Amino acid sequence: MKYSRVLIASLLVVIASACSSSSSNTSIDATPNEVTLLAYDAFTPQEGIFDAFTAATGAKVKVVTGGDSGVLVSKAILTAGNPEGDVLWGIDNTLLSRAQKAELLTNYEPVDYGDICVNYDKQWFTSRNIAPPTSLEDLALPTYKNLLTVQDPVASSPGLGFLLGTIAHFGADNWQGYWKSLKANGVRIASDWTSAYTIDFSGSSGKGKYPLVVSYGSSPPAEVLYAEKPIETPPTAVIESTCFRQTEYVGALRGSRNPNNAKKLISYLLDISFQESMPLSLFVFPVNEKAKLPVLFTKFAVAPENPLTLDPVDIEKNRDAWLSTWRDIIL
């Protein structure tokens, strides 16, 4: 059998080369005129925003995307120490400790933040003369029966954020009871943000049946910016007390071949010009306090002073147990 020999030979070659580890530990960049930024698919920076960086450092920024933040981090962990790029964009506080455990990054800093909050369809409530809910507790009241759609926390990052928010608010021993009452009150579980927001939710393009949806504190300005026809105010609003803070980090990947450029790129991402471009391209708030917010954001985006939060270490330690408890309650 000729081809089985070919098969075995090529198998051996590739496995042998996979096992021989490459050790390159130099302080000089391997490709000084290029630096690679790994990011999730939804990373859509303002066009030309990296031109200034290239002009200043001589290095081009190559943006490489692959999957959502979960896929991105899982992939990077599988080959930690031998990364695909130099800088990683978009690990959030729900994934941070997983990345730390794998020693994925040599150093990292918060780069932006935003909140995962319940949004509501303003017109739905005014036209029925019903006051929109104002708290997590309200969502379990009979008035708001069969009105809320949320995402599966296992598959979706806003879904996980909302679950963590309820744990932060009700505590590790009481959130289960809250979810039982949400279930009894007809909460809809969508698989991901897209099906919850564009199919179930009544306040955006889908005109679904649910006027309450888990989304972001920055969704209302996006509804204005990307409206079908120019509008003055968004058709949706945010219930502030339901907001769970999501912080995204940027970090240098361990094993990067261009450590110097990586460092320069991270400081560029934290610098005022990039930070000011983020709200309207990525719909997140800048961490740099000197960065000015666009009017659309100051008017319609919500980022409460005291949002719900959880320690990343606690999240990592309990996430699997919380998720399986959540599944037991909902299924």
Next chain:
Amino acid sequence: MAEYMERHHLVSKTKTLLIAPVVFLSIFFVVPVTNTFLRYFRFSEFSSVLSSQPLRGVAWFSLWQAVVSTLLTLTIGLPATWALSRFTFRGARLARGILVAPFVLPAVVVAAGVLAITDSRGVTPILWAHVVFNVSVVLRIVGPRWSMVNHRLEHAAATLGARPSRTFTLVVWPHIADAVISAATLVFIYCFTSFGVIAILGGVSRRTLESEIFTQAVRLGNTTTATALAVLQALIISLVFLVVRQLRRSPSLSLHVSAPQALRTKPTHRLTPFIIIAIAVAVVASPLVATVYRSLVINGHVSFTAWRTLFSGSLPALSVSLQSVVTTSLVFAIAAACICVPLALLVATTSAPRALFSLPLVVSAATLGIGLIITFNTSPYAWRSERWLIPVVHAVIALPLVIRALEPATRAIPSSLRHASATLGASPFISWVRVDLSILKPALLRATGLSMAISLGEFGATSFLSRSGSTTLPIAIAQLLGRPGVATQQAGFALAALMIIITVGVMSRA
């Protein structure tokens, strides 16, 4: 019309032809998957997966929904295949285009279309979406075979007094049985490993092994559990293959083959084929129509804003242009077809065992994706971020299907023609070009279309690969639908509708 009565005969028994496909598959499939297995498979994890009640439930659901989906697909697909490969009438090409189009569409588009009509999640929408996707598989694989069955045999049977049902079981079925079993196996595997459709329509309670593998590997970071599940899934699919082989082994038939038959323009019972096609088109097309509708209607009024935005060339909120998205997708599709079709032809013209070439169907996309990342990460094999790896992986995934699409045609080549050309002094190569290639031309065109379709719609293994400035259509659609704002979502549906319209247009000509 030339007509030949003989045993099916394979072109070549030389194994040298197989070197290229075997090397290709070894490097880009066997090695990465073996790597995943060696690194992450633990027997203890496998036995704990087997003893877990919820995971057994997932396996059971995968299995029964796949069986039901397959039966429904055959119920809709086989009569439609009969009508389209026997008769020609106005609109037949369009109907064909509509029926095969969903194959290239991203699951999110079809699922959203189904959801727009059923307005509920659960088993029924899942089954419907699976039928929408898979009728094209039946049509593509059984169609070419059925159109080669000689009419005169049926006429003879009818003249001799056989009822239509008897004519079918005695005359037609033996000719198409192989292709039907082949198609049914593929449909089963597609539904069994369904991922996108399940994610959107299944909610949290309906999961398949494939979606659970993805959840475990990517969401929960449990690569060992994911690998154990992938092994379980591979075992079940292999078992199905074994059973199918037993089925096929039964009567080795003498094929009464002819060139593709002229289609009858005037069906004897004119209404029957029309009704059959109408039902199939209604089932398959209504979710597609819902997508087009959604791209045109906002808040109950018609709006062309999204289409105008598309035709101006820009995609709201994305940093790529429509032109570059379409170009990227087409370049990948053409590259994948250029790799896949020649390799598939080499396999289809030899009598080599097919097991190796069916492997990409057995292994879950997530397992392959993980394997690619952990295998091609060290120089000189640091290919994981290379652009060309994407069409290469598309070709790997398309290979088993394209082989199956070519096989009925290569088997039906009468060897007497080849002998004749050899006797007349043609070299083996010349006679291969003059005889085989010219007979295979329509099948090759279809195979190319199929390979391109798989490439355009693939969203599994390659979602693990990183891309630099190479956003494809399914990714752009998912991105647009994944953002707040009526304009972005509307543009997402318009892009999906554009993909539907182009595909229907292309497919009704190919």
